[in-house]
Amino acid sequence: MQKKIIALALAGLASSAAFAQSNVTLYGRADYGYMMRGDDDGAVSRDLKNKSEFASGIGGGSRIGFKGSEDLGNGLKAIFEIEYGLSLDSSGSPTGSSNTTWWNRHSYVGLSSATLGTLVGGRLDGVRYGIFGKYDAFGNGHIGNFTQMTGQVDRANNAIAYISPSFSGFNVVLAHSSNIGNSNDLGLAAQEGASATNPTTVGGNAGDATLYTANLNYNNGPLSLSADYEYINFYGGNVSPAYPAAKGHDDAQVYLFAGSYDFGVVKVAALYDRFETSTNSYGRSLATPLADADIQSWFVSASAPFGKFLVKATYGETENDNVQDSKGTKFGLGLDYNLSKRTKLYTGYAIISNESKAAFQVSPSGNAYGGLGANGYGVQGFELGMAHTF
Secondary structure, three states: HHHHHHHHHHHHOOHHHHHHHHHHEEEEEEEEEEEEEEOOOOOOOOOOOOOEEEEEHHHHHHHHEEEEEEEEEEOOEEEEEEEEEEOOOOOOOOOOOOOOOEEEEEEEEEEOOOOOOOEEEEEEEOOHHHHHHHHHHOOOOOOOOOOOOOOOOOOOEEEEEOOOOEEEEEEEEEEOOOOOOOOOOOOOOOOOOOOOOOOOOOOOOOOOOEEEEEEEEEEEOOOOEEEEEEEEEHHHHEEEEEEEEOOOOEEEEHHHEEEEOOOOOOOOEEEEEEEEEEEEHHHOOOOOOOEEEEEEEEEEEEEEEEEEEEEEEEEEEEEEEOOOOOOOEEEEEEEEEEOOEEEEEEEEEEEEOOOOOOOOEEOOOOOOOHHHHHHEEOOOOEEEEEEEEE
């Protein structure tokens, strides 16, 4: 009976004016499995960092989305996409909110032309975050992913982006955010500046973190190359609502180069990333001084298909050159079994090795900022799960 009700509801929607005027697609991912993480190394304590659980979104966040386009004539289209994250096994979000069943992953509206390119605005996926996911065999999910070892603008609020057409394999992406948002703090804490006790500490754009991105890509058959530059300016230098007086950070810059080649029997990839931050004199004179960061990261990755199986492996390291004994290395190994084009079973293993001042911990989330806080557990992990896309 319930299936009939759903079918009737969809039939009613399909006959509405909104669907008649544009092409709308419903899509999503349902991902669920088991994770076991634990053990200690470097600055990670074993006492509180062991966890065994069933969880949603291990291989990639469970989600549901709507996307569509309308032909405006002369090769021009109006486009939109709205994607929500969801948890299959609870009523809350990954951030621990008990009131949010769905949360906005990304959403945008824009115009697209085959000859002029695409212009979109809204809450957009981070360009650098997408490059990490493109060249890592694990994408930005699974416990084997390397992205989680780095600070990432996974999604940028208040953003606009231009994507050029492809010219002989080359294309350019230019993006800007007037305030990337508190959820994307690159490990530097939030940017709003005000606090509950002093809500008027800053005003206007003071405390905002503005992002500028320039990305060049080349794709030609089995060869793919990417270069990315990003600049973040912290207006007013405010670090966190919890510390309204801590005006320490001035800006951050990112330089990234990556490439891959698909030999058919195996696809290999490599990525190098350099993330630099600078502090002003106030930040250096605090009771607990802030320090400039020069974080260099790299990884190599490979995937090989064998019938319905796909073997994946990634190895990389990250280190703040301004902090002695801060290096962390990670190795991930995974195996997928494709039941169909849309359904797969997966398993994987990951291990992190930390130097004495490094505290990286295992997380399946690419935006885990090193697995700090509640995002990570231990330095070894195992996963077993299933994912279906529609």
